[in-house]
Amino acid sequence: MKTAILIIVVLLTLQSCSRKSDSTPLVDYVNPLIGTAPACTLNALSHGKGSENNAQVVPYVTTPFAMTNWTPQTRATETKCIAPYYYNDSIINGFRGSHWLSGSCVQDYGSMSIMPVSGDLICSTEKRGSGFSHQKETSTPYNYTVYLDDYNIKTEMTATKRCGMLRFTFENAGSAHIILNPNSDEGQGFTAIINEQNEIVGYNPVHRIYQGWGEAAGFSGYFVARFNRDFDSFGVFQGEDIMERDTAIRNVQDLGGYATFLVQSGESIEVQIGTSFTSIEQARKNLDAELANRNFEHVEAELKATWEKVLNKVQVEGGSTTDKTKFYTALYHSLLHPRTFNDADGTYLSFSGGKQVLNSGDKDYYVDFSMWDTYRASHPLFNLLMPEANANMMWSLLDKAKNGDWLPIFPCWNSYTSAMIGDHVITTLADASIKNIIDISDEEYQYLIKNAFETPANFEDYKNGKGRRALSSYLKYGYVPLEDGVRESFHKNEQVSRTLEYAFDDFALSRIALKRNDTQNAEELLQRALNYKNVYSKADTCVRGRFADGSFTPDFDKLKRMSYITEGTPWQYTWYVPHDINGLKELMGGEKDFAEQLDRFHVSGQYWHGNEPGHQIPFLYNYCGQPWKTQALVSEIMLNEYDAGVGGLSGNDDAGQMSAWYVFAALGFYPVSPSVPEYVISGPHFDRISIQLNNTNLIIEAPGASSGKNYIQNAKLDGKIYTKNYLNHFDLLKGGKLEFEMGSTPNKDWGTAQKDRPYSLSRE
Known part of the structure; x- marks a missing residue:
C-alpha cells in the first residue's frame, strides 16, 4: 500500500x-465551489433570472x-x-x-x-x-x-x-x-x-x-x-x-x-x-x-x-493564479459529463426501459447527454483532447439507437426524452465522423437518416421522445409554422428556434452523407439546410414567427422573449446560422450591413452569454472581415462573464458547455460550426500553451497575451506566415508550433482576406 x-x-x-x-x-x-452561488457576472445581472442566474454546479x-x-x-x-x-x-x-x-x-x-x-x-x-x-x-x-x-x-x-x-x-x-x-x-x-x-x-x-x-x-x-x-x-x-x-x-x-x-x-x-x-x-x-x-x-x-x-493535457504558462484557477476549473467542469452507466465488469441495462442486461466489454457506456448544450463546444473539445473517450460516447449513442430503434435526441436517465429542441445527436455524431473519431456503419447511418425523414407511427413512441418534434410540419412548409404548437414536447412552441436548429442539423447530416457518397440525401439535406431563410423577415432584419400561409406574426419584438423562440429573443436567435454565415449576410443586405447589425446587437446589450444559443456570436466578425472585433469581444467575455469567485459562472453551466466555451476561448479558437473541421481564431490568452494531441504536442506561443495584449498582429504556423482567421482540425493534429504576435491595439489587416474566411455553405 x-x-x-x-x-x-x-x-x-x-x-x-x-x-x-x-x-x-x-x-x-x-476550485469546484466556483459557480455554486448566484452569478455575479455582468451579463447575468442583466439577463439571468431564476435558476438561470445560477450555474447549478456543485462541488463534486x-x-x-x-x-x-x-x-x-x-x-x-x-x-x-x-x-x-x-x-x-x-x-x-x-x-x-x-x-x-x-x-x-x-x-x-x-x-x-x-x-x-x-x-x-x-x-x-x-x-x-x-x-x-x-x-x-x-x-x-x-x-x-x-x-x-x-x-x-x-x-x-x-x-x-x-x-x-x-x-x-x-x-x-x-x-x-x-x-x-x-x-x-x-x-x-x-x-x-x-x-x-x-x-x-x-x-x-x-x-x-x-x-x-x-x-x-x-x-x-x-x-x-x-x-x-x-x-x-x-x-x-x-x-x-x-x-x-x-x-x-x-x-x-x-x-x-x-x-x-x-x-x-x-x-x-x-x-x-x-x-x-x-x-x-x-x-x-x-x-x-x-x-x-x-x-x-x-x-x-x-x-x-x-x-x-x-x-x-493542456499546460498553460503566463497569467496570474486567478487566470489559471479560472482555466483549470473550467476544464474540470467540462469533463464531468456524460456519465458512465456500466459497472466495472461492463454490465449495463439496455436503453429505454432496461429490459436487457448487456455488456460493454472493454469500453464504457455513457448516459446523460445534454445534447442541446454540449454539441457546441464540449464534444468538439473531447474530439481534440480525448478522442478515444468521445468515440465511446458516440458508440453509446448509436447503441441506444439499436436498442430503441430510434436515435435519441436528448438522452437522459438512459431514456428517450424530448427535453430540449433540435436533433443535435446527429450533429455530434457528424463532428466525430468528419474528424475521423468514429466510423459509422451502414446500419447506424440509417438511424440518422430515419431521424431526419420519418416520424414514429406509434403516437406513444413519439410522445416519449422518439423522432424529431414537428418534423412533418418542417418538411411540409420548410419551417415549423405557428399553428403547430409542438404539444408532445417538454418545450412547446418555439417554432422559429426549431426551424433554425433543424436546418443546422440537416447540414451536419449532409456532411456525413457526402462522406459516404450518398449524393441523393446529401443534396436534399443541403437544400433543407437553407430553411433558416424561411423564418427570416428582411423587413425586420430578424427571424420572426410565421404562419402556415406564409405571413409573419404581428406578435413581435426583437428585443423580448417570444413563444416561438427558445430561451431568448428573436434577435439573439437570428445569428443561429453557424453553417451559412455568408447566406445570412446576403439576407441582411451584404457584408457591410451584416457587420453593422452585429455592432448594433452588441451595443444594445442583447448578447447573453449565460445561455448557449448565442455562444457562436462573438466569433462571427471573422466572417465579415473584422476579426479584431472578435478578439476584443472574446477577451471582454472572458473577463466579465467568468470569475474565480463562487458566483463566477454566467448562467447554467449545462453539463460543462459554458466551461468548454471558456477553455476554447483561452486556447484562442472555437468550433463555430461542429461537423466542419475548423476552429475560428480569437487569439490565445496565455503566453504559452502546450496541448497533448495523441502522440504529439501542439505548442501555442503568444508572448504578452496573458498581460492584456489581446489583439493578433501576425501569426505563424510551423514557421510560415499564417493569415487565415481559422484553423483546420487536421492541421492541429499534426502538432508543431503556432506563434502569435500579440499587441494592445488592433491590426486591421490580419485575417481579413475573403479567401481566408471560415467555412460557410454559401460561397461569396
Missing part, C-alpha cells in the same frame, strides 16, 4: 516538474465522466431545477452520491445520502442537519472536507469512478450514528441492514421528471455501504420514527437505515459506498473492484493523480 502511494506521489511530482515555471499541481488550481469529488459524483448536500430533494448544494445555504443535511446533471435544470435521480450525527439519534433529513462554515470547508476534485459544527464531526470524501469513500472523525466521545437513505421524493425505495457484513444497502427508483410526466425510467440507483468496524446497534427509520434492530424498510416517505457506534474522542469511522444502476449485487461488485483493501489516503492520492494526468 505504501509503495502504491509513493508511486502516485512520484507521478504527480514528475508531472508538475514538466512545467517550466510553476510547480503547483494543476489540479490544485481547480469525482473522476472524469464518473457513474456517481459525491457532494455535500444542502437540499435533500430530487426536485427539478434544485441542485444538491448551494453555497449560500447554511445547513448540511447529508453527503450525496449524486447523479445530478452538473450545471443543469433537470433533477437528480437514483441518489442516496449519508449523514453522521453524534449524541441523540436524529434520522429525518429535515431535522438532522448541521450548521457549517466555509472557513472550515475545503473543496477539490479529489477531496471534500468540512466540519459539522452542531456535532463536532470532521467529514472527508474521496471517490473512484463508481464508488465513494467517506471518513468521519468524531470529536465527541459516546454515541455516534451514521444514517443512510435513498433520496426519493415519491415515497419509494428500499434500505436494508446486513449486520453480519457491516453493510447498509438500498436503492432509489429513477423517474423521468424533467420529461414532464414523471414516468418510471425502468431502473434504480443502487448502493452498498460497507463500514470498517462492527455496528454497536442499528435500525431503520421513516422520518422521525425509528425502528431499532429492524433490518429492512421500503416504499414509504423519508425512509432509511442507520448504524450506531460507541466512539472515543478523535476516533474515525470509514465508509466505502459502491453504486450501480443494475442491482445491489453489482454495486457490491463495483465496491470490491474499486475499493477492496484500500485506505482513504490511497484512494485520494489516486484520484488526485487521475485529475492531474487529465489536466496535464
